[in-house]
Amino acid sequence: xxxITKAIIPVAGWGTRRLPITKIIEKSMLxxxxxxxxxxxxQELIKAGITDIYMVISNTEPCQVREYYRDNVALxxxxxxxxxxxxxxxxxxxxxxxxIHYTVQDPSGKYGTAVxxxxxxxxxxISEPVIVxxxxxxxxxxxxxxxxxxxxxxxxxxxxxxILGLEIPGPEISKFAALSTDPNNYLTGLVEKPNPDQxxxxxASIGKYILxxxxxxxxxxxxxxxxxxxxxxxxxITDPIETFIKNGGAVRVLKAEGEELDGGTLEGWLHANNVxxxxxxx
Numbered sequence: 001x002x003x004i005t006k007a008i009i010p011v012a013g014w015g016t017r018r019l020p021i022t023k024i025i026e027k028s029m030l031x032x033x034x035x036x037x038x039x040x041x042x043q044e045l046i047k048a049g050i051t052d053i054y055m056v057i058s059n060t061e062p063c064q065v066r067e068y069y070r071d072n073v074a075l076x077x078x079x080x081x082x083x084x085x086x087x088x089x090x091x092x093x094x095x096x097x098x099x100i101h102y103t104v105q106d107p108s109g110k111y112g113t114a115v116x117x118x119x120x121x122x123x124x125x126i127s128e129p130v131i132v133x134x135x136x137x138x139x140x141x142x143x144x145x146x147x148x149x150x151x152x153x154x155x156x157x158x159x160x161x162x163i164l165g166l167e168i169p170g171p172e173i174s175k176f177a178a179l180s181t182d183p184n185n186y187l188t189g190l191v192e193k194p195n196p197d198q199x200x201x202x203x204a205s206i207g208k209y210i211l212x213x214x215x216x217x218x219x220x221x222x223x224x225x226x227x228x229x230x231x232x233x234x235x236x237i238t239d240p241i242e243t244f245i246k247n248g249g250a251v252r253v254l255k256a257e258g259e260e261l262d263g264g265t266l267e268g269w270l271h272a273n274n275v276x277x278x279x280x281x282x
Contacts, residue, residue: 003130004152004210007045010056010116010136011065012105016037017264028135028214029064030153030263036068037190037263040138041276048148050131056103056116068099069093077216089101110223112234113207121216126237129159130216134207137165138272141146141258142279147208154254161249163241164208166256170195176204179253182231190238203253205238206260215251218244 015027022030028038042053057063072091084245094100103119116134131151139147147164155162165179173196180189180200191200211219222240245251261272 003049004131005050005130006052006126006130007050007056008056008117008120008130008132009038009041009045010105010113010132011137012056012058012107012116013111013249014058014107015136015264018266018269026058026060026064027263029068030259031044032138032263032269032272033280037138037269037272038063038065038121038135039068041133041135044148045131045133046095046139046145048146048152050099050148051078053098053100054103054120054130055100055135056105056119061108066102073137091253104116110228110235110277111230113237114219114223114235114240115213117216118220121220126216129210129212130146132207132211137207137260138263139164139206139256140228140260140261140272140275141256142259147206147256150209150254150256151208151210151248155210155252158252159212160210160252161212161241161244162192162210162252162254163205164256165203165253166206166260167202168204169202169251173199173202173204176206179203179205185253187241187245187253190242191243192238198206202256206256207235208256212249213235215244215249218249 011028015022018027029036035148045053055065075091076088078092103123105116131148150163151164168176174193177190177192178194178199178201179187182188189200190205217255218240219237223235228235241251260274262268263272
């Protein structure tokens with residue numbers, strides 16, 4: 001498999017669980033410590049060697065994600081004139097060798113985790129493996145391996161897809177897709193948001209994947225061939241993954257190290273801030 005240099009991060013959507021603050025602040029831009037939530041994933045992917053990031057954003061203007069990763073010329077000039085070079089470095093949110101590409105998703109259209117991935121694959125004619133990080137959480141593992149490192153190193157030179165799993169204690173597994181594996185740690189099934197006593201394991205999918213070209217096309221096919229109504233069901237990425245493995249596709253399950261920090265709920269966001277700010281102030 002060629003070196004993976006492309007990543008997809010879906011950040012569209014209204015963030016309705018975080019209303020009313022998400023009327024004016026995009027969910028992925030909610031601050032955790034001194035940075036927006038999504039930037040933890042972006043910087044982690046860049047550190048792991050990703051050079052092209054495909055962000056799926058909402059059709060609202062101005063887009064705060066786009067503004068954050070764009071150079072602020074006036075701010076840079078202000079900092080330069082006052083010789084605040086340490087602040088100038090902080091204001092530069094992307095290295096010169098990294099590009100962010102934007103795909104606009106209409107929130108009133110099809111929704112669910114499979115949709116933005118299919119949009120990017122088709123818009124940019126992607127035909128190589130990509131890494132996918134959902135934009136509203138992160139794996140916090142200071143001093144250890146990042147989620148991106150585990151995924152990228154875990155598949156090595158193989159052409160397999162991969163899914164990152166995290167052990168979730170007790171009844172919390174009902175908030176995730178529970179994974180079942182064979183003795184070689186290949187995925188054999190997923191159960192979306194199971195009752196705890198019916199979960200096949202306590203290993204949960206946490207929205208981080210490597211998608212081979214074959215699995216990408218399965219996702220595109222799934223989105224095109226199904227016409228769910230807005231009150232029926234979401235277009236979940238777990239559905240085409242399950243179809244893919246039933247048809248003989250290989251998806252490795254790799255275990256994450258660290259703690260999932262989720263900004264999707266107020267309680268999760270507060271906890272994320274407490275963890276990260278506590279670490280930074282230690």
